[in-house]
Amino acid sequence: MNASKELKEIFFETKRLLSAYEEMGLEPPMLLRGGLEFAKGPVLQKPGLPSTPSNGTEKSPPPSLKDAAPSPRFDSLEALRAHVGDCRRCGLHTGRTNLVFGEGNEEARLVFVGEGPGFDEDREGRPFVGKSGQLLTRIIENGMGLKRNEVYICNVVKCRPPGNRDPNPDETCVCLPFLKAQLRIIGPEVICALGRVACQALLGTAFAITRDRGHWRAYEDIPLMPTFHPAYLLRNPAAKRPVWDDVKSIMEKLGLEVK
Helix, strand or coil: HHHHHHHHHHHHHHHHHHHHHHHHCCCCCCCCCHHHHHCCCCCCCCCCCCCCCCCCCCCCHHHHHHHHHCCCCCCHHHHHHHHHCCCCCHHHHCCCCCCCCCCCCCCCCCEEEEEEHHHHHHHHHCCCCHHHHHHHHHHHHHHHCCHHEEEHHEECCCCCHHHCCCCCHHHHHHHHHHHHHHHHHHHCCCCEEEEEEHHHHCCCCCCCCCHHCCCCCCCCCCCEEEEECCHHHHHHHHHHHHHHHHHHHHHHHHCCCCC
């Protein structure tokens, strides 16, 4: 492929990616100066390809959460984990060290859902074990008076996105059925969604974390409390107060003593 054609391919894929980000309600990826203006233009056809396939059907639009496959039905997390296997269903598997399925009590009353594994989680194969995970553990144990192994902790995607970026829409669509299956198997009394990505995956892309956190929602008739991700609290300590208010609301919903 010559340099000119390769450059056209890169811009084409960038435009496609931006369209998918906008549909998900995500911030656009970082682009070089002038790149965003170019990418905001109309999506052009891919060089060397006709605008429609030879059979006359239209091209498929970028993936959205509505495109996610139905979640598989299993009776246990162990059976679901076996079904997930050495997952290679999306491109995230190429950069992972370990798949991070989730951990905790299969009969937990409370489930925490984050966006995806980070560096430490990818290395250990466990969710929320880095600095943000240590903060979450303190919230659970010191704030709520529970043990970490009494709750269940998982993420929207099970493999680490490169550079800890947000999962792409196609990656979320592939993994979301497994998260939904986890929630169906556990059947918690309360879900706590941590951060924008998790909230939008479960509540829809119209959700805005700064506007809507702290207000009870429902996922499949399960009360859901949306709040800031622990990683955000590490960058913005002032946000710990509203998160503690959200945690107290969860405790009251579960009938736990609020000290």
